[in-house]
Structures are given as C-alpha cells and as structure tokens.
Amino acid sequence: MNIQPSGSFTQQEENAAAIPSHAGMMLHMQDICKDFSSVSVLKNVQISLQKGEVLALMGENGAGKSTLMKILCGIHQPTAGTIKLDGNTVAPGNVSDAMQLGFILIHQELNLLDNLDIAGNLFLGREFRTRLGLLDKKKLYAEAEKALQQVGLNIDPHISVAELSIAQQQLVEIAKALSQNAKILVMDEPTSSLTLKETEQLFQTILQLKEQGVSIIYISHRLNEIIRIADRAVVLRDGKNSGELSKNELNHENLIRLMVGRDIQFNERSLTKFYGEPKVFRLEALRTSRFPDREVTMQIQSGEIVGISGLIGSGRTELAETIFGIRHAVGGTLSMNGHDIKILHPRHALDKGIFLVPEDRKKQGIFTEMSITENISMPNLSKYARASIINRQLEESAATGQVKAMNVKCNSPHDLLKNLSGGNQQKVAIAKWLAMQPAMIIFDEPTRGVDIGAKDEIYKMMRQLSNEGIIVMVISSDMEEIIRISDRVIVMCEGQITGELYPADYTEENIMALAVGNA
Numbered sequence: 001m002n003i004q005p006s007g008s009f010t011q012q013e014e015n016a017a018a019i020p021s022h023a024g025m026m027l028h029m030q031d032i033c034k035d036f037s038s039v040s041v042l043k044n045v046q047i048s049l050q051k052g053e054v055l056a057l058m059g060e061n062g063a064g065k066s067t068l069m070k071i072l073c074g075i076h077q078p079t080a081g082t083i084k085l086d087g088n089t090v091a092p093g094n095v096s097d098a099m100q101l102g103f104i105l106i107h108q109e110l111n112l113l114d115n116l117d118i119a120g121n122l123f124l125g126r127e128f129r130t131r132l133g134l135l136d137k138k139k140l141y142a143e144a145e146k147a148l149q150q151v152g153l154n155i156d157p158h159i160s161v162a163e164l165s166i167a168q169q170q171l172v173e174i175a176k177a178l179s180q181n182a183k184i185l186v187m188d189e190p191t192s193s194l195t196l197k198e199t200e201q202l203f204q205t206i207l208q209l210k211e212q213g214v215s216i217i218y219i220s221h222r223l224n225e226i227i228r229i230a231d232r233a234v235v236l237r238d239g240k241n242s243g244e245l246s247k248n249e250l251n252h253e254n255l256i257r258l259m260v261g262r263d264i265q266f267n268e269r270s271l272t273k274f275y276g277e278p279k280v281f282r283l284e285a286l287r288t289s290r291f292p293d294r295e296v297t298m299q300i301q302s303g304e305i306v307g308i309s310g311l312i313g314s315g316r317t318e319l320a321e322t323i324f325g326i327r328h329a330v331g332g333t334l335s336m337n338g339h340d341i342k343i344l345h346p347r348h349a350l351d352k353g354i355f356l357v358p359e360d361r362k363k364q365g366i367f368t369e370m371s372i373t374e375n376i377s378m379p380n381l382s383k384y385a386r387a388s389i390i391n392r393q394l395e396e397s398a399a400t401g402q403v404k405a406m407n408v409k410c411n412s413p414h415d416l417l418k419n420l421s422g423g424n425q426q427k428v429a430i431a432k433w434l435a436m437q438p439a440m441i442i443f444d445e446p447t448r449g450v451d452i453g454a455k456d457e458i459y460k461m462m463r464q465l466s467n468e469g470i471i472v473m474v475i476s477s478d479m480e481e482i483i484r485i486s487d488r489v490i491v492m493c494e495g496q497i498t499g500e501l502y503p504a505d506y507t508e509e510n511i512m513a514l515a516v517g518n519a
C-alpha cells in the first residue's frame with residue numbers, strides 16, 4: 001500500500017511520495033490543481049494508467065473524483081498541472097478535443113436529450129450520411145440496435161429517452177460511449193442505478209474492452225464492485241491523493257481507511273423500537289398503468305422498514321409513483337388505518353402525509369439552480385412563513401441543522417446545488433423531505449451515488465424514522481443495502497410480487513431467484 005505521508009514534507013517530496021514508480025504507463029495526470037473561484041478542489045493530484053487497465057478512482061463524496069475526470073475529458077481546464085499521453089503533453093481544451101484523443105466520459109449525471117429518440121442520442125453530432133449526403137436513417141437505427149445490444153438493452157431505438165427509466169438511460173449513456181472508439185473510458189458511477197443483472201452485463205463488457213486494450217477509469221461507491229473489477233485503486237481525500245492499492249491489497253478495510261482517513265465503525269443492523277399505536281398502510285389489488293393486468297397487494301405498518309427489490313423495469317418505481325399520485329392507478333384501493341384514501345395528485349398524497357423521495361433527483365427532487373437552504377425549505381415554506389413573509393432566519397437555521405446532520409460537504413448553506421458533488425446533492429434531496437413530518441415515506445434508490453460513511457448515516461436516519469412510527473418503504477437496486485436495512489423484503493418481477501423474505505432468508509441468491517420470477 002502506498003499512503004501519502006502527512007507531516008512536514010516539502011511539496012516536491014510530498015508528490016514524490018505519492019506517486020509510486022509508474023514508468024511505462026500510457027497516461028499520466030501530473031500535479032493537477034483546480035480552483036473554483038477561490039476554493040481549491042484539487043491539490044497536486046497524480047494519477048497514471050496503463051493500457052488495458054481498470055483503475056478504480058475512489059473517495060468520499062466531494063473528494064474531487066468527477067472534477068479530475070472532467071479535466072481529463074475536456075470539460076474543465078486545470079488551474080495547474082499537465083496531462084501526458086504516451087509521453088506527449090496533451091491539453092484537451094473541450095470535449096471534442098478529448099474525444100479526438102480517445103478520452104470519453106460517461107457522466108455521473110445523465111446527459112441525454114429528452115426530445116430525441118435513443119438512436120438520435122446515441123449518435124448525436126455523428127449522424128450517418130448516404131452517398132448523396134442525406135441522413136442515413138437505416139444505418140442509424142441499425143447501428144443503434146447494435147450499440148444497445150452491447151449493453152444488453154433490448155429496446156427499440158425509436159423510443160424517446162424521456163420514456164426510459166433512469167437505469168435504462170444509464171445504459172444508453174454507456175452504449176453511446178462504447179460506440180465512440182474510446183482509448184480511455186471513464187465511467188463515473190455507471191452502476192449507481194443498475195441492478196445485479198445489468199451490472200453483471202456491464203462487467204462482461206468491461207472485460208471485453210480490456211482485452212481490446214481499452215483502459216478504464218471506474219468510479220463507484222460500491223466497494224464490492226471495485227474489489228471485483230479493478231486492477232488497482234487510487235484514492236482521493238479532500239482533493240489530494242491519499243494512497244493507492246494494488247489488486248491484492250484491495251479490500252474494504254484498506255479502501256475505507258484511505259477514503260475516510262480512519263477506521264469507521266458501522267452501525268449494527270438494528271431493529272425498530274416502536275411501541276405506539278401502529279399506522280397501517282395497505283394496497284389492495286392495485287394496478288398501475290404500466291402493468292394494467294397485474295395486481296399488487298401489500299401491507300406495511302409502523303415499526304418496520306420494508307425493502308422492495310427487483311430488476312430494472314419490474315414496476316417498483318411505477319408502484320411508488322402511483323401511490324404518490326404522479327401516475328393514476330388503473331384499479332385497486334389504498335387505505336391508511338382501514339380508511340380508504342384517494343390519491344389522484346401528489347398534493348393529495350402530501351395531505352395524507354405520504355412522501356416520495358424520488359429516484360430522479362434532478363427531475364423531481366431538487367432544483368440545481370437554487371441554494372441548499374432554498375431546496376431544503378421549499379416543500380415546507382408555510383412552516384417558515386409568517387404573514388406571507390418568509391422568515392429567512394428560521395429557514396436558514398433549519399437548513400443549517402439538516403446540512404450538519406447529513407454531513408453535506410459545502411462552503412455554506414447558500415451554495416447553489418449545481419456546485420455540489422453528486423452524492424452531496426442526494427443528501428440534500430433527502431434532507432428536504434425530512435424537514436417535514438411524514439406518516440409514510442417512500443425512498444426510491446435513496447443512496448444512489450452516496451459514499452459509504454453517508455450511507456450509514458442515511459440508514460441510521462431511516463431507522464430513527466421507523467422508531468418514530470413512520471412507515472418506511474425503500475426501493476433499492478443495491479442488494480447489500482436491501483439486505484442491510486430491511487425488516488422484510490418484497491420482491492417484484494414484471495409488475496407483480498413474486499415473493500417476500502424475512503431476515504433469516506436474506507441472500508443474494510434468494511432475492512435474485514424471486515426477481516427473475518423463478519421461485
């Protein structure tokens with residue numbers, strides 16, 4: 001293990017200590033610094049990469065991983081430092097420069113155009129022409145189909161991306177990058193909304209690319225994935241190199257120590273302690289517009305956290321959106337404590353104290369052009385408003401409290417959300433709903449992109465909600481997460497429930513068997 005020593009080294013010595021000998025490497029990013037206005041986000045960062053290598057880039061939320069990769073791929077310019085490819089200095093001034101060099105970034109935040117179909121997105125700016133110079137649609141759709149097959153997405157490329165789930169959009173982004181002749185492919189949290197099956201497919205693709213000599217820089221907060229797929233890991237902490245692990249040193253303990261700078265104690269799986277009068281939420285023969293001939297019946301009550309597992313497209317998000325009134329149920333009833341409730345609009349759900357923390361935080365969860373404070377206080381404005389004047393001080397102190405509780409990395413609660421790292425945006429999305437007092441809360445992929453320490457905080461907070469008698473339902477594609485937090489797991493496949501498991505039977509195999517409908 002190579003840990004950067006702290007102490008009274010000169011800058012030069014410190015850098016020398018941080019870089020193991022990487023002679024013969026294809027890519028070197030040397031002494032990369034990046035300041036955003038006066039804030040220094042990367043400080044003399046070094047990484048290097050070999051041909052055909054899978055390098056994991058690790059670090060907590062806000063450590064600087066995405067920023068470093070955006071510099072490599074021409075989106076940001078470094079404040080200082082050099083990039084060398086095969087010994088020659090290169091300076092990608094924009095995305096197309098970087099593409100010419102073969103540096104392709106698959107973004108953490110999805111970047112597809114909603115008004116185009118899948119094929120249009122895949123080959124945007126690279127359209128095929130016939131000999132007469134006309135748009136060659138036949139070729140476009142044929143190539144699009146091929147690209148989709150490579151990531152295992154069996155879907156018509158004529159469909160608009162707006163109709164795809166987040167996971168499907170993520171696969172389209174990956175397919176797009178793969179079709180671009182990458183030399184270095186950067187995957188910034190590619191699996192954050194993929195389930196086991198799609199992740200497996202992605203890993204197969206990565207192995208193939210490796211064989212073809214493509215190098216991959218892989219960013220993920222799922223440590224098991226890193227341990228499996230990476231040849232080496234470089235860890236950043238607070239914008240600096242904190243160390244490096246070779247394949248045989250890759251384990252949870254070493255990764256966490258380098259990321260966090262100390263050993264962290266995880267909260268044990270705890271049980272809810274709720275002794276009050278339970279609230280009971282029930283779905284009876286609910287049918288969603290996506291699967292109109294499948295019925296879902298389930299009951300959840302205070303004192304339990306119910307995890308909903310299943311593959312992409314199994315109908316979990318549709319179920320949540322139907323409960324919350326974003327979609328209209330085709331049939332069936334909802335009830336709370338035996339009383340039927342009608343939810344035709346999210347407003348009705350909010351009135352009943354039913355909240356949804358959505359999967360796509362950008363569309364429904366947060367407003368990136370607004371500040372952290374504004375985001376947290378928004379659904380709750382009436383609480384802070386007196387005689388229609390918003391009490392800024394009250395609003396701010398509540399937001400500051402949440403920012404602290406969730407350990408959001410920012411300079412001040414006035415920071416615009418768009419300037420926070422992906423994981424920190426997610427923490428704000430959750431904090432926003434906690435500022436209200438729900439009867440039931442549905443989390444859809446709550447820890448997408450959240451680092452390991454913050455995940456633990458979120459789990460603790462869910463247990464607290466449960467202890468207070470709030471009904472908690474968690475939809476998650478992260479198997480470790482489902483197993484860790486659920487008191488009961490309900491598995492869905494193609495719009496219906498295929499099984500229910502209790503802790504003694506939680507294994508990935510058992511859940512998978514139900515998820516593919518082979519129970």
Ligand SMILES: Nc1ncnc2c1ncn2[C@@H]1O[C@H](COP(=O)(O)OP(=O)(O)OP(=O)(O)O)[C@@H](O)[C@H]1O
Pocket residue numbers: 036039041059060061062063064065066067068108409410418419420421422423424449451
């Ligand atoms: N455009 C910007 N303006 C100001 N600050 C920024 C900007 N982009 C990023 N930052 C800051 O730089 C730091 C590093 O962010 P970055 O997105 O690189 O983190 P990350 O390691 O990718 O985190 P995550 O795991 O959450 O994705 C964060 O503190 C973030 O707030």
Ligand SMILES: [Mg+2]
Pocket residue numbers: 065066067108188421422423
């Ligand atoms: Mg990031």
